[in-house]
Amino acid sequence: MTAQPNPRPLFSGNREANGLSYYGAPTRPLYWSVWRELWENRSIYIAPLIVAAVQVVGFAISAIGLAERRRGVLLLEPAKQRALIEQPYDLAAMMMIFTMFIVGVFYCLDALHGERRDRSILFWKSLPVSDLTTVLSKALIPLAVLPVISFALVVCVQVIMMLETSVVLIFHGMSPATTWTLIPFFQNWATLLYGLAVIAIWHAPIYGWLLLVSGWARRATFLWAVLPLIAIQIFEKITFGTSYFGLFIKHRVMGFAPNAFDFRGHANPTIDSLAQLTPGKYLSSPGLWIGLVVAVAFLAAAVRLRRYRGPL
Amino acid sequence: MACIEARGLRKVYGTTIALDGIDLRVKEGRILGLIGPNGAGKTTALDAILGLTSYEGELKVLGRDPWNSRDQLMCDVSFIADVAVLPRWIRVSQMLDYVAGVHPRFDRAKAEGFLAKTTIKRASKVRQLSKGMVAQLHLALVMAIDAKLLVLDEPTLGLDILYRKQFYDSLLNDYFDRSRTIVVTTHQVEEIQDVLTDLMFIDRGRIVLECSMEEFDARYVEVMVHPEHVEAARALKPIHERLVFGRNVLLFDHVDRDQLAALGDVRRPSIADLFVALMGKEESR
Numbered sequence: 323m324t325a326q327p328n329p330r331p332l333f334s335g336n337r338e339a340n341g342l343s344y345y346g347a348p349t350r351p352l353y354w355s356v357w358r359e360l361w362e363n364r365s366i367y368i369a370p371l372i373v374a375a376v377q378v379v380g381f382a383i384s385a386i387g388l389a390e391r392r393r394g395v396l397l398l399e400p401a402k403q404r405a406l407i408e409q410p411y412d413l414a415a416m417m418m419i420f421t422m423f424i425v426g427v428f429y430c431l432d433a434l435h436g437e438r439r440d441r442s443i444l445f446w447k448s449l450p451v452s453d454l455t456t457v458l459s460k461a462l463i464p465l466a467v468l469p470v471i472s473f474a475l476v477v478c479v480q481v482i483m484m485l486e487t488s489v490v491l492i493f494h495g496m497s498p499a500t501t502w503t504l505i506p507f508f509q510n511w512a513t514l515l516y517g518l519a520v521i522a523i524w525h526a527p528i529y530g531w532l533l534l535v536s537g538w539a540r541r542a543t544f545l546w547a548v549l550p551l552i553a554i555q556i557f558e559k560i561t562f563g564t565s566y567f568g569l570f571i572k573h574r575v576m577g578f579a580p581n582a583f584d585f586r587g588h589a590n591p592t593i594d595s596l597a598q599l600t601p602g603k604y605l606s607s608p609g610l611w612i613g614l615v616v617a618v619a620f621l622a623a624a625v626r627l628r629r630y631r632g633p634l
Numbered sequence: 635m636a637c638i639e640a641r642g643l644r645k646v647y648g649t650t651i652a653l654d655g656i657d658l659r660v661k662e663g664r665i666l667g668l669i670g671p672n673g674a675g676k677t678t679a680l681d682a683i684l685g686l687t688s689y690e691g692e693l694k695v696l697g698r699d700p701w702n703s704r705d706q707l708m709c710d711v712s713f714i715a716d717v718a719v720l721p722r723w724i725r726v727s728q729m730l731d732y733v734a735g736v737h738p739r740f741d742r743a744k745a746e747g748f749l750a751k752t753t754i755k756r757a758s759k760v761r762q763l764s765k766g767m768v769a770q771l772h773l774a775l776v777m778a779i780d781a782k783l784l785v786l787d788e789p790t791l792g793l794d795i796l797y798r799k800q801f802y803d804s805l806l807n808d809y810f811d812r813s814r815t816i817v818v819t820t821h822q823v824e825e826i827q828d829v830l831t832d833l834m835f836i837d838r839g840r841i842v843l844e845c846s847m848e849e850f851d852a853r854y855v856e857v858m859v860h861p862e863h864v865e866a867a868r869a870l871k872p873i874h875e876r877l878v879f880g881r882n883v884l885l886f887d888h889v890d891r892d893q894l895a896a897l898g899d900v901r902r903p904s905i906a907d908l909f910v911a912l913m914g915k916e917e918s919r
């Protein structure tokens with residue numbers, strides 16, 4: 323990006339009074355471009371909202387037999403009590419993270435393709451918004467907007483679940499305090515926030531790749547994004563009898579976990595204390611930085627490509 | 635300073651030459667009509683001017699290189715392609731928010747004022763508007779931008795005659811002043827004849843004719859020749875001849891007006907007639 327030769331004035335003056343042929347109102351292209359994405363792709367918040375609603379309703383229905391189950395749970399040793407009571411809350415968070423990933427993938431596949439398909443790219447390009455700003459605004463959806471939405475919804479869902487539990491337990495003459503005391507909500511939310519950030523930046527090259535394909539392919543963006551990866555795996559298997567590429571893909575999807583968290587050798591990965599979060603180890607893992615470099619390269623290619631691209 | 639200046643502007647798609655090294659100079663305050671048959675290179679020329687396509691040769695628009703600084707250029711240039719480019723999912727109010735948020739020269743109050751004269755509702759989505767209303771919306775947005783250059787590529791395509799007339803009327807009355815420049819392409823030539831200050835015919839990537847409308851009026855004369863003078867008229871070497879209701883209509887370039895008046899009814903040719911005359915010659919060459 324080249325610098326603007328004449329920085330425009332920050333405050334608009336009276337055009338007639340000062341005789342200038344132009345006035346400059348302060349603009350926020352990136353901010354408004356992100357809004358633009360939310361207006362166009364309402365699935366960004368509607369899909370997580372539906373998942374949240376399903377979770378709340380589903381949990382409410384399951385609460386029918388809650389009092390009975392809770393009595394049984396309270397007979398167990400404290401560690402198991404906590405694990406069992408916490409389980410549906412963890413499940414809600416996991417489902418939301420999974421939803422976020424799916425929505426992010428399909429959003430990215432359409433992000434730079436849709437504007438070419440409906441010819442609106444001609445309108446967007448008639449405004450003083452650079453290709454860099456446009457591509458960045460689209461990359462920010464899976465990297466920042468979706469994690470924030472997911473976090474907010476998980477917190478809401480878990481609070482509602484806790485209230486549902488409390489009401490049912492009080493109704494059955496039991497103390498709801500077992501839920502509040504056994505589940506460290508604020509600690510879990512801190513872990514969730516950390517986890518969402520970890521996953522977003524670990525997955526950055528995936529989103530970068532999908533954005534690049536959506537800017538490049540004339541049609542069938544999903545196939546163009548996925549088939550080459552499958553083809554390489556098949557080729558590798560047939561030619562060398564190995565499956566390193568498959569492991570590499572798996573590592574890119576799931577590999578954040580062993581670096582960002584210390585599961586203390588548990589087979590069933592659980593996070594019981596904030597000491598299990600290992601941001602230092604995560605930030606010093608080469609996989610993260612290689613991924614980020616690749617993501618930047620993909621996004622730079624997508625920016626360059628958009629310059630050449632017109633309507634389909 | 636010239637608003638648009640091109641030297642040897644050339645664009646090749648594979649084996650097709652879309653622009654074959656054209657020279658172009660559009661001064662500030664002009665309304666240029668770019669006329670040509672389909673596939674003549676009009677849209678390629680406009681795309682190059684708007685920074686939507688790369689090119690060979692030299693091109694400066696408002697002193698900038700469009701291909702390398704499209705986003706900055708668009709502060710000073712507005713563009714209406716045809717009515718189909720506004721995103722169909724957007725609401726009118728969102729559109730106003732967005733353009734106001736990204737465009738330093740957009741006057742929202744002005745756009746609201748233009749929209750108030752139409753039946754377009756703020757809460758409507760573009761897909762709910764008729765084609766004519768979409769054109770009104772786009773025009774309202776563009777007229778509220780204090781741009782130096784406005785590029786119109788078939789802006790009234792598919793609109794009925796009322797909307798077409800209204801489109802150019804608004805443009806001339808509420809937008810155009812001598813500090814702005816407009817470049818327009820259209821196949822509905824007759825509707826813009828009185829709007830233009832300059833005329834350019836383009837065919838197969840080359841400029842066939844380039845003149846101001848004053849020159850056009852001075853140079854070209856059409857005569858509906860009296861039957862007895864047909865031979866005499868033909869001797870003056872018309873550039874085109876056609877039959878209208880059994881009468882010969884001859885088009886002359888650079889022939890004395892008084893001399894022609896003696897042969898029949900003299901009148902101002904339409905751009906469309908001149909276009910047919912010149913392009914027909916091109917075809918037969």
